[in-house]
Amino acid sequence: MKPEERIEKNQVLENSKEWNNVSVEYDFDNNVFGFVxxxxxxxxxxxxxxxxxxxxxxxxxxxKHEMIKKQLVKTSFELLERISAGNFSxxxxxxxxxxxxxxxxxxxxxxxxxxxxxxxxxxxxMIHKLRLQLDNISKCLVGWRKAI
Numbered sequence: 001m002k003p004e005e006r007i008e009k010n011q012v013l014e015n016s017k018e019w020n021n022v023s024v025e026y027d028f029d030n031n032v033f034g035f036v037x038x039x040x041x042x043x044x045x046x047x048x049x050x051x052x053x054x055x056x057x058x059x060x061x062x063x064k065h066e067m068i069k070k071q072l073v074k075t076s077f078e079l080l081e082r083i084s085a086g087n088f089s090x091x092x093x094x095x096x097x098x099x100x101x102x103x104x105x106x107x108x109x110x111x112x113x114x115x116x117x118x119x120x121x122x123x124x125x126m127i128h129k130l131r132l133q134l135d136n137i138s139k140c141l142v143g144w145r146k147a148i
Contacts, residue, residue: 041087043140044080050133051076057126065121072112079105079137092148099145106138 054076061069079102086098113134117127 043083043137043144044087046133046136046140047076047080047083050130050137051080053130053133057122057130062121065116065119068112068115068121072109072116075105075108075112079109083141086144095148096145099141099148102141103138103145106134106141109134 054072058069058072082098082102082105086095086102089095089098110131113127113130116122117124
């Protein structure tokens with residue numbers, strides 16, 4: 001092995017040791033990635049808050065209702081995707097389509113909350129808070145849809 005190759009190999013090994021000690025939690029805690037949790041677009045803020053609340057409330061969901069829990073979380077993230085995609089698009093037709101799809105996701109979430117309440121999977125107080133947050137999202141969605 002040539003001396004240059006040996007030095008290069010040692011540098012790669014040292015770099016890989018450094019990567020093993022890197023903490024991703026530090027990056028997220030200190031917002032190194034530049035992700036903004038407070039958006040100018042209120043609808044995104046309401047959606048972030050709603051998803052955060054959903055995660056807290058469904059943490060202790062009964063095992064037999066795992067499918068409902070997964071669907072609730074999945075639909076919540078799909079709602080966020082539709083709102084984000086529509087917000088950052090410059091195409092009005094696409095924005096309207098994303099707003100309409102977001103409304104459909106909100107209606108699905110209302111139905112899932114109804115099933116959760118009916119089967120008493122979480123407390124009525126938690127469901128009420130989630131519904132209030134969905135109401136805020138729904139109102140903003142209607143206003144956003146009209147403004148497009």
